[in-house]
Amino acid sequence: MxxxxxxxxxxxxxxxxxxxxxxxxxxxxxxxxxxxxxxxLTLNVPRIEYVGYEYGYEGELLKVTIALNITNPYNKVLTIRNVTGSVYCHKHGEFLGSLSLLEETVLQPNKPTTLKLIFVLLSDCERCRDATSLYVDLKNLSINVQGITFYIGYENIGPIALGRS
Amino acid sequence: MRGIRMINPLGLIGGILAISIFLSSTFYGEFWWEMRIGEDIGHIKVSALNYEIELLGSFMEIKILWFIILVFRMLLIESAIALIICSIAPGKNFSDKLLNFAYLKPLLILLTFIVFLLILLLLLPLIAFRVSLPILGSSIIPIRLDSARIDALITSRFTNSFWIMIATTLTYLSAHIYHNKIIRHK
Structure with missing residues (x-):
C-alpha cells in the first residue's frame, strides 16, 4: 500500500x-x-462646468441656485447624496453664504448631468455692490457620493448678476 | 451493532460540507470575506476559491490568482473525495492513507487564505498608502486624488461561507481523531 x-x-x-x-x-x-x-479604470475627479444660475427672493433673503454640469467619468450610475460648502466672492474673498444640494442627483455613466446647488446670500460683498455681476469661489466643498466624500474647491464660477444689473 | 456497517459520520459530513463549499464558491459566487467601498461604489470579495474586485463599474483581474484558486479548488475537492471514500470504508487498508492525505488540506487552505487576507488588508495598503483597511467593521479611509481629498467609508465582514469553511475544517480534524481513536480500536 x-x-x-x-x-x-x-x-x-x-x-x-x-x-x-x-x-x-x-x-x-x-x-x-x-x-x-x-x-x-482611471481615477479622476469628475469634470464640473458652470452652466448658469437662477435667483429669487424669500422674504428679504436672496436665494441663488447655481447650475453645474457634472460629467460622471465612470461606467457606473452614481448618486450625489449631499453637498455642503461655502461661497466666497472671487475678487475680494468675502464670505457670501453657505451652499447645499437642491436635490439628490443621479449621474448616468459617461454623461453630463446638471447639478443644482443652492445658497442664500447672507452677506454682501461691499466692494462688489456696484458691479453688474459677481464671480464666486466654492470653497470647502464636500460632495457625498454614496458614502464617499470628496473635499474639493472650485474657483471663478459666474457671472451671477444677482438682479443688480 | 452487528450487521450495521461501520462508517465515519464526521468524515462524511466534512466531505459533503467541503463539496458544498466548492460548489457554492465555483458556481454561485459565494465568498468568505467582503469589503464594501461606500454604498455600492466598489467591493472586494474574496475566498480561497474565487475573488471579485470591482471599483466604479470596472473589474480588477490578477491572473496569478486564478491559478492559485485552481490549486485550492482541486485540493479541496480531492480531499473531499478522499475523505468520503475513507469514511464509507474506514476499516479498509487504504483508508488511513486517504485520511492522512485529506484531513489537513482544508486547514492549510484556510490558513493560507487568512495570511493572504492579512497581507492584502494590513501590509499592502500600509506600504502603498500608509493606511490599513478594516478586516471587520467599518472605518473611514482618507485618500488623496489629484487636488481632492477623499474620505471613503469602508465596511468589511466575514460571510456565512467563511464560518462554514471553519466548521468544515474542524469536522475534518474531528474525523481524523474519530478514525484514530474509535474506528481503529474496534
Whole structure:
C-alpha cells in the first residue's frame, strides 16, 4: 500500500505545482502580466462646468441656485447624496453664504448631468455692490457620493448678476 | 451493532460540507470575506476559491490568482473525495492513507487564505498608502486624488461561507481523531 501513499503524494505535488508551473510557462515572456493587477479604470475627479444660475427672493433673503454640469467619468450610475460648502466672492474673498444640494442627483455613466446647488446670500460683498455681476469661489466643498466624500474647491464660477444689473 | 456497517459520520459530513463549499464558491459566487467601498461604489470579495474586485463599474483581474484558486479548488475537492471514500470504508487498508492525505488540506487552505487576507488588508495598503483597511467593521479611509481629498467609508465582514469553511475544517480534524481513536480500536 506504499504505492497508494506515493500516488497521493504525487497527486498533491501535481495539484499544487501543476497550475503554477503552467502559469509561469504560459506567461514566461511577460511575467508582469501574470502578477500585476489589471483594471481598466482611471481615477479622476469628475469634470464640473458652470452652466448658469437662477435667483429669487424669500422674504428679504436672496436665494441663488447655481447650475453645474457634472460629467460622471465612470461606467457606473452614481448618486450625489449631499453637498455642503461655502461661497466666497472671487475678487475680494468675502464670505457670501453657505451652499447645499437642491436635490439628490443621479449621474448616468459617461454623461453630463446638471447639478443644482443652492445658497442664500447672507452677506454682501461691499466692494462688489456696484458691479453688474459677481464671480464666486466654492470653497470647502464636500460632495457625498454614496458614502464617499470628496473635499474639493472650485474657483471663478459666474457671472451671477444677482438682479443688480 | 452487528450487521450495521461501520462508517465515519464526521468524515462524511466534512466531505459533503467541503463539496458544498466548492460548489457554492465555483458556481454561485459565494465568498468568505467582503469589503464594501461606500454604498455600492466598489467591493472586494474574496475566498480561497474565487475573488471579485470591482471599483466604479470596472473589474480588477490578477491572473496569478486564478491559478492559485485552481490549486485550492482541486485540493479541496480531492480531499473531499478522499475523505468520503475513507469514511464509507474506514476499516479498509487504504483508508488511513486517504485520511492522512485529506484531513489537513482544508486547514492549510484556510490558513493560507487568512495570511493572504492579512497581507492584502494590513501590509499592502500600509506600504502603498500608509493606511490599513478594516478586516471587520467599518472605518473611514482618507485618500488623496489629484487636488481632492477623499474620505471613503469602508465596511468589511466575514460571510456565512467563511464560518462554514471553519466548521468544515474542524469536522475534518474531528474525523481524523474519530478514525484514530474509535474506528481503529474496534
Amino acid at each position: 506504499d504505492t497508494l501513499r506515493l500516488l497521493l503524494a504525487i497527486l498533491t505535488a501535481t495539484t499544487v505545482l501543476g497550475p503554477i508551473c503552467y502559469a509561469l510557462i504560459v506567461y514566461r515572456e511577460d511575467l508582469s502580466t501574470l502578477f500585476m493587477p489589471r483594471i481598466e
